[in-house]
Amino acid sequence: MRITEIFKDIKDDVDITNQRFMDSRREQGYFSVTPRQRARAYTSGWIAILIPQFLGFILGLAITKLLGLHGFAYVVIGGISALAVGTYKSVSFDRISLVPAIVRNIILMLLFCGAMAIGIAAN
Numbered sequence: 410m411r412i413t414e415i416f417k418d419i420k421d422d423v424d425i426t427n428q429r430f431m432d433s434r435r436e437q438g439y440f441s442v443t444p445r446q447r448a449r450a451y452t453s454g455w456i457a458i459l460i461p462q463f464l465g466f467i468l469g470l471a472i473t474k475l476l477g478l479h480g481f482a483y484v485v486i487g488g489i490s491a492l493a494v495g496t497y498k499s500v501s502f503d504r505i506s507l508v509p510a511i512v513r514n515i516i517l518m519l520l521f522c523g524a525m526a527i528g529i530a531a532n
Contacts (some may be wrong), residue, residue: 410509412461419458426454462514465494467507491518 410418430453434440469490473483493516499505505513 410512412493412512412516415509419513419516423458427451430454441453448493459521459524461495461498462491462518463493467523468494479495488518488522490523 467485469487470483472490473486478486491527492511492514495517496510499510499513500507503510
């Protein structure tokens, strides 16, 4: 798989997740009326895709605290744990082969870390 195919696969997964979310809201009788509700519907796909990276990062923070490390070790071990948990999810549940799963999760981890950096910089 090439990197462009992996980006397309990530985008397709987000689109499928968004479509499922919108279909479930329609079945329940909810319709997006305001721009905020429509924006929430389109961000739900990214949130669902990035949950394993978030949980892995939290696990890495806990491991770093357990080992008694300080400083930059939180970011490094958190990133490695996010990559490991995301790759495990992709291989086990999504049935993606190992090498494309690692590349895919490196891309997702970089997106997650970039979002966290923007969030921290906004404060």
